[in-house]
Amino acid sequence: MSWSTYVxxxxxxxxxxxxxxxxxxxxYSFDIERLCLFLKNNHISVSPLTISEETIQQFIYSVSQExxxxSQARMISGLKSFFSYLIFEDYRIDNPMELIETPKTGRKLPDTLSVGEIDALIAAVDLSSKEGERNRAMLETLYGCGLRVSxxxxxxxxDLFFEEGFVKITGKGNKQRFVPIGSLTQKxxxxxxxxxxxxxxxxxxxxDTLFLNxxxxxxxxAMIFTIIKDLATQIDLNKKISPHTFRHSFxxxxLENxxxxxxIQLMLGHESITTTEIYVHLDRKFLTQVINSFHPRK
Structure with a gap:
């Protein structure tokens, strides 16, 4: 079988x-396609069943320059998953990624918006346009429910269960969860x-799709990204933001309140509490407030 068939x-x-x-x-597939392109450009003729650790190391080194x-850690993780699948299906007996180390990346705290900045972004929506009411409702939903853009x-x-005060969300892996929705967002x-x-x-x-073009x-x-970036430009917000910024801010x-x-983990739909901790930005001021409020020897 060829690479494409295995993929x-x-x-x-x-x-x-x-x-x-x-x-x-x-x-996941993009990482494998990138490996295939490297093999083709370097005239290396190997299959997914015969490729060696040395060849993959060459590929990773070439990519690390770019x-x-x-991104390198994500790519290595994707390739490990592919070769683990080949072992699972008895195509290979070893994983050529086994001894390849993932670069340390550390935890990057996400950018967040203040309540005032979110209010300013939403207030900048042009309600006189045909799309204005839609855009305001979308931003309120992003922030009010902490949704991913997808x-x-x-x-x-x-999916709207307003009488019960919830919306049903289909998240990653088609996993469903119910998220509370406030009266303002419902309005x-x-x-x-x-x-x-x-x-x-x-x-x-x-x-049945709620938000339409x-x-x-x-x-x-991409359209949601464009709407948010245009609003940020209008209010001279000097932050690099995206739809996910509303989720971080949510x-x-x-947490701060x-x-x-x-x-929060349940509302965001995270399998692991560790993932939630990465999303939640804790500043020193808030940590000090926690100690002063809850420690017995404050």
């Missing part, structure tokens, strides 16, 4: 056996849904 089988395994999302599978340690664009009307969603969305010519297959189709993640503000990590 296709691996993709099927990730989708069916592990239940990973399309985006995650694409990211990418940062964090979760926002795929949110369904049938702006209903304004958009009942006043704007009803006037759109909705494309077939998108009848002007053509009546599901929004892309977690940070909850007394929420426990376990509750």
């Amino acid at each position: 296709k089988n691996y993709q099927s395994y990730l989708r069916i056996e592990r239940g990973l999302s399309k985006n995650t599978i694409t990211n 990418v940062n340690p964090r 979760e926002l664009v795929s949110l369904k009307i049938s 702006y969603i209903l304004i958009y849904k009942n006043s704007i969305r009803t006037n759109l010519n909705i494309k077939k297959g998108h009848e 002007r053509r009546g189709s599901q929004l892309t993640r 977690a940070t503000h909850l 007394g929420a426990d990590l376990r509750s």
Whole structure:
């Protein structure tokens, strides 16, 4: 079998056996495709079953000149997963990635926005435009529920349980969770849904999709990035932000106001509490407040 055949089988395994999302599978596959390109450019004729640790080391060294340690670590992790799959399926008996070390990257604290900055971004939305009410509702939902951008664009009307105060979110690996939704966020969603969305010519297959573009189709993640970056420019916000910044801010503000990590973990949909700790930015001022408030010998 060729590299492409093994990769296709691996993709099927990730989708069916592990239940990973399309985006995650694409990211895993990109690392293997990059390795294949390296082999082709260097006229190295090996299959996934015969490639050696030395060849992979050459590949990683060549890539390390172009990418940062964090990207390099992600790439090594992706390749380890691929060769572990080959062993699992009895195609190989050894993993050529076994002795390859992952570069230390440390923990990067995410950028966050203050409540005032979030208010300013939302206030900058042009409500006189056709997309204004939609954009305000989307930003309120990103921040109010701590969603990933992929979760926002795929949110369904049938996922809204406003009477119970929850929305059903389909996250990574098609895992579902219920996230509380506040009355203010509900209000702006209903304004958009009942006043704007009803006037759109909705494309077939998108009848249940909540947030739509002007053509009546599901929004892309790139469009959400563009909307947020344009608003940041309007208010002269000198921070590099993205839709994920609203998610970081959601977690940070909850923690600073007394929420426990376990509750935040459930709302964000993290399998591990360690992941939640990475997302939550703790500044020294807040840590001091924790000691002064809760330590018996304050």
